[in-house]
Amino acid sequence: MDDNHPWFRKFHPNADAPVRLVCFPHAGGAATFYFPVSRALGPAVEVLAVQYPGRQDRRAERCVDDLRELAGLIVAELRPWCDRPLALFGHSMGATVAYEVARRLERDGTPPIGLFASGRRAPSINGDESVHLRDDQGIVQALRELSGTDSAVLVDEEMLTMVLPAVRGDYRAVETYRHGGGPELTRPICVLVGDSDPVTSLAEARAWDGHTTAGCRVEVFPGGHFFLRAQAEGVHRAILRHLGEWSAGDPPARFVTAQA
Known part of the structure; x- marks a missing residue:
C-alpha cells in the first residue's frame, strides 16, 4: 500500500500498529487537521487522515459536492487498508461522511470496529442550513462563527480565493445530504460534542443512537x-479508551452519556 496515496495521509506510519483510525475532516478542512491526533495516538494507533479533492496538494482537482459520491470514492480507495481492525473518526461534515463510509464497508463485509462522530447531529436529523448559497463574505462569516479556520486565512484575499471553492463545495455536500434509510450499523458509535456547540445540541448528538444496533455513547466536552x-488531551484519551474496548469486543452499554 502506497504511503503517498492521494486520498490518505500517514503522518506517523507504523506497520505494526494493531488498529488503524481513519479520520475525516470538517467542511473546508484538510488531512493536516489530524496531524496532532496522529502524533498523540501513535505508535499504538496508525492514523490515516483523509484528503478530500479540491484542497492543499489536491487543489487542482474537482471538489466533490455530493456527500454520497464522496463516501463511495473513499470506500473504493480504502478497501486495501482493511487488512487490520479499522475505526472511523469524523468531525462535523466528516462525521456524516464517515457514517456513510461505515455503511458501505458493512455492506462489503468489512465493517469498522466502531465509529466516532464528533460535532455533528445524527444523519436522520435534517437541518435548514444554506451556507453554500451565500456569497463569499457570507461563507467567511460562517467560518468565523465556528472558529474552525485559521484567522490569518480569513483576512488573506489570495488564500481565500484558493480555499473558498472547496469550502462552498463541502457545505453544499453536507447541507444537501439526506439520510436514505436502509440497514443501520452493527458496530458501536461514540459521539463527541461540545457543551456549547452552536450547531449540534446534546439531543441531536444523542440521536446517533438510532443509527446503530450495537450501542452508542455520548462524550460531552x-x-x-x-x-x-x-x-485535545481528553479527546485522545476517549479515542484510545473506546478503541481498546472495541478491539477487545467488550459490549458497550446500549446508551450512555458521559461528561468529560
Missing part, C-alpha cells in the same frame, strides 16, 4: 464546535 482543539 467543554467548548464550542471545535472543542477538540482545546480539549
Whole structure:
C-alpha cells in the first residue's frame, strides 16, 4: 500500500500498529487537521487522515459536492487498508461522511470496529442550513462563527480565493445530504460534542443512537464546535479508551452519556 496515496495521509506510519483510525475532516478542512491526533495516538494507533479533492496538494482537482459520491470514492480507495481492525473518526461534515463510509464497508463485509462522530447531529436529523448559497463574505462569516479556520486565512484575499471553492463545495455536500434509510450499523458509535456547540445540541448528538444496533455513547466536552482543539488531551484519551474496548469486543452499554 502506497504511503503517498492521494486520498490518505500517514503522518506517523507504523506497520505494526494493531488498529488503524481513519479520520475525516470538517467542511473546508484538510488531512493536516489530524496531524496532532496522529502524533498523540501513535505508535499504538496508525492514523490515516483523509484528503478530500479540491484542497492543499489536491487543489487542482474537482471538489466533490455530493456527500454520497464522496463516501463511495473513499470506500473504493480504502478497501486495501482493511487488512487490520479499522475505526472511523469524523468531525462535523466528516462525521456524516464517515457514517456513510461505515455503511458501505458493512455492506462489503468489512465493517469498522466502531465509529466516532464528533460535532455533528445524527444523519436522520435534517437541518435548514444554506451556507453554500451565500456569497463569499457570507461563507467567511460562517467560518468565523465556528472558529474552525485559521484567522490569518480569513483576512488573506489570495488564500481565500484558493480555499473558498472547496469550502462552498463541502457545505453544499453536507447541507444537501439526506439520510436514505436502509440497514443501520452493527458496530458501536461514540459521539463527541461540545457543551456549547452552536450547531449540534446534546439531543441531536444523542440521536446517533438510532443509527446503530450495537450501542452508542455520548462524550460531552467543554467548548464550542471545535472543542477538540482545546480539549485535545481528553479527546485522545476517549479515542484510545473506546478503541481498546472495541478491539477487545467488550459490549458497550446500549446508551450512555458521559461528561468529560
